[in-house]
Amino acid sequence: MSVLWRAVTRNRWRLLAGCVLIGLHQACEATVPILIGETVDLAVSTGSLLRLVTWVGLLGLLFLLLTTAYRNGARQLMRALADESHALRLEVAAKVLDPRAEARTGDVLTISTTDADHASYLIDYVPRIFGALMATAVSAVGLCVISVPLGLVVLIGTPVVLVALQRAAPLITRRVAVRQEVAGRASSLATDLVTGLRPLRGIGAQEAADARYHEVSRESLRATLLAARTQGGFQAASTTVSTLLACGIAILAGWFALTGRISAGELITVIGLAAFLGEPFGTLAAAPSWIATARASADRIAEVLRAWPGTEEAADPPVLPTDGECLGVVVETDPSALLQLYDDGSPDVLVAPHHPELFSGTIRENIILTEISGQNGLDGVLSASAAEDVVAAHPDGLDHAIAERGSALSGGQRQRLALARALLARPRLLVLHDPTTAVDAVTEHAIARGIRDxxxxxxxxxxxxxxxxxxxxxxxxxRVVVMRDGEVVATGTHASLAAADPGYRATVLR
Structure with missing residues (x-):
C-alpha cells in the first residue's frame, strides 16, 4: 500500500481539486431530476409561463456549472495521473538499472508499463468514488424530502451492497497479481528467445525453446482468463445488484404515486433519480475491483523498489591495480558480488559487464557514446578489441545499422564492440569481466595482447x-590475485601460480 499512499500524497493538491470538482459535478447531476420535478409541480401544473422560464433558466445554469466542473476536474486528474505514471516508470527504471538488479526483462516491461498505469489509476478512482458518494448522498436527501422510506432504501441499501461486494476484493487482487506475474514471465522468456535465436539455431534447440514458450504462454493465457472471469463475474453481479436497487426505488415510487402519497412532479423526480443512481451505484459497486487491481500492481512495483536498497554504504574493493598495472583476478566463486564493489559511479572507473549491451543505431554510435571520446584513437581501439573485423564485415562499415540489443550479431561480435566502447572511454581504471568468452582462441590471444599494448x-x-x-x-x-569467498588466497604471476598452485591450475588450465 506504500506505493498507492505515496501516489495520493504527492498528488494531493490536484487530487483534492479533482475530488471537489467531480463531487460538485455529481451533485449537480443528482440535482437535475429534482429541478425537473419542481418545474413540473410549480410551473407546468400551474400553467405559469414566468415560473417555467425561471426554472428552465435554473436548469440551464445547473448544466453550465456541472459541465465546467467536470472539464476542470478531469483536466486536473488527467495531469496528475500522467505525472504519477511517469514517476513510477522512472522509479522502476532507476531500480532495475542498479548493477545489483537481476530483474527479468519481461517483468520490467509489464511492471513499468501495465502495472505503473494500473497503480496510477488510483488517482482517477478516488474522485470517481467520492463523486459517486456525493451523488448518492444528494439523491438520498432528495428522496427523503419526498418520502422517508424512499430515502432509507438508498441510505441503507447502498452500504449493504458495498460491504457484500467488498468480500470479493481479495480474490480479485490475488488473481490479477498472478496474471501479471505470469505475463511478465512469458514476456521475459520471449525476449530471451529472440535475443538468443542465433545460438538456439546453431545447436538445433528451436523446438525445445518453442515448446517452453508454448507452455509459459498457455499458463499466461489461463491466468488471464481466470482473472478476467473473476472480474467479469464481479462486474456482472455488481451491475445486477445496482440495477435491482434502482428498479426497486422506481417501483416503490410508482406505488406511492398510485396511492396519492407523492405528486406527479415528485414521481418524475424519483424516476429520474432512480435512473441516475444506476451510474453512482455502478461506480461504487465496481470500486472494490478497481482498487484490487491497483493494489495488485502497486504490490509488484513495491517488490521491485524494495529489492535493491537505493542507499547502501559500499565496501572498498579488496584489490586494486597500481598505476599502470594490468591486474588479473581469478574468483573461484561467483564474481558478481566482487564486481559491484568497483561500480561506484565514478567517472574514473568503468566496469564493463560480462553480458554486453548494445542498442539500436550504427556501429559508430554504439562505440562513440560521448563527445569526449570522439574519433581520437578509434582505429587503435578497433584493432585492440579485434572489432575491426566486425566493421570490415559490413559494406557500410562504422555506419552499419545494428538492431535493438544487437540481436543480428553473434555473441563474439557483440563482445568485441562492447570492448571497443570501453577501451575508447579511456577510464583511469577499467574493470573487465570475461570479455572474450564468445570469441575463438586466436582472436582471444589477439585481444589480450591488444588490451595490454x-x-x-x-x-x-x-x-x-x-x-x-x-x-x-x-x-x-x-600480477594475478586469486580470491575465494571474498578473501585473497594467492598472489603471483600467471606463470608462477600455474607452476606452483594446484588449485589455480584446476581453475584456469582446465
Missing part, C-alpha cells in the same frame, strides 16, 4: 583489472 605502454598511468579464468588474458597481466 593499448593501455599499458611505457609511462602509462592507466589501470586495468580483468576478472577472468582465461589463460590468454591472465598471461598478459602483471
Amino acid at each position: 593499448l593501455r599499458h605502454r611505457p609511462g602509462s598511468q592507466l589501470g586495468t583489472l580483468i576478472v577472468t579464468t582465461s589463460p590468454a588474458l591472465l598471461a598478459v597481466t602483471d
Whole structure:
C-alpha cells in the first residue's frame, strides 16, 4: 500500500481539486431530476409561463456549472495521473538499472508499463468514488424530502451492497497479481528467445525453446482468463445488484404515486433519480475491483523498489591495480558480488559487464557514446578489441545499422564492440569481466595482447583489472590475485601460480 499512499500524497493538491470538482459535478447531476420535478409541480401544473422560464433558466445554469466542473476536474486528474505514471516508470527504471538488479526483462516491461498505469489509476478512482458518494448522498436527501422510506432504501441499501461486494476484493487482487506475474514471465522468456535465436539455431534447440514458450504462454493465457472471469463475474453481479436497487426505488415510487402519497412532479423526480443512481451505484459497486487491481500492481512495483536498497554504504574493493598495472583476478566463486564493489559511479572507473549491451543505431554510435571520446584513437581501439573485423564485415562499415540489443550479431561480435566502447572511454581504471568468452582462441590471444599494448605502454598511468579464468588474458597481466569467498588466497604471476598452485591450475588450465 506504500506505493498507492505515496501516489495520493504527492498528488494531493490536484487530487483534492479533482475530488471537489467531480463531487460538485455529481451533485449537480443528482440535482437535475429534482429541478425537473419542481418545474413540473410549480410551473407546468400551474400553467405559469414566468415560473417555467425561471426554472428552465435554473436548469440551464445547473448544466453550465456541472459541465465546467467536470472539464476542470478531469483536466486536473488527467495531469496528475500522467505525472504519477511517469514517476513510477522512472522509479522502476532507476531500480532495475542498479548493477545489483537481476530483474527479468519481461517483468520490467509489464511492471513499468501495465502495472505503473494500473497503480496510477488510483488517482482517477478516488474522485470517481467520492463523486459517486456525493451523488448518492444528494439523491438520498432528495428522496427523503419526498418520502422517508424512499430515502432509507438508498441510505441503507447502498452500504449493504458495498460491504457484500467488498468480500470479493481479495480474490480479485490475488488473481490479477498472478496474471501479471505470469505475463511478465512469458514476456521475459520471449525476449530471451529472440535475443538468443542465433545460438538456439546453431545447436538445433528451436523446438525445445518453442515448446517452453508454448507452455509459459498457455499458463499466461489461463491466468488471464481466470482473472478476467473473476472480474467479469464481479462486474456482472455488481451491475445486477445496482440495477435491482434502482428498479426497486422506481417501483416503490410508482406505488406511492398510485396511492396519492407523492405528486406527479415528485414521481418524475424519483424516476429520474432512480435512473441516475444506476451510474453512482455502478461506480461504487465496481470500486472494490478497481482498487484490487491497483493494489495488485502497486504490490509488484513495491517488490521491485524494495529489492535493491537505493542507499547502501559500499565496501572498498579488496584489490586494486597500481598505476599502470594490468591486474588479473581469478574468483573461484561467483564474481558478481566482487564486481559491484568497483561500480561506484565514478567517472574514473568503468566496469564493463560480462553480458554486453548494445542498442539500436550504427556501429559508430554504439562505440562513440560521448563527445569526449570522439574519433581520437578509434582505429587503435578497433584493432585492440579485434572489432575491426566486425566493421570490415559490413559494406557500410562504422555506419552499419545494428538492431535493438544487437540481436543480428553473434555473441563474439557483440563482445568485441562492447570492448571497443570501453577501451575508447579511456577510464583511469577499467574493470573487465570475461570479455572474450564468445570469441575463438586466436582472436582471444589477439585481444589480450591488444588490451595490454593499448593501455599499458611505457609511462602509462592507466589501470586495468580483468576478472577472468582465461589463460590468454591472465598471461598478459602483471600480477594475478586469486580470491575465494571474498578473501585473497594467492598472489603471483600467471606463470608462477600455474607452476606452483594446484588449485589455480584446476581453475584456469582446465
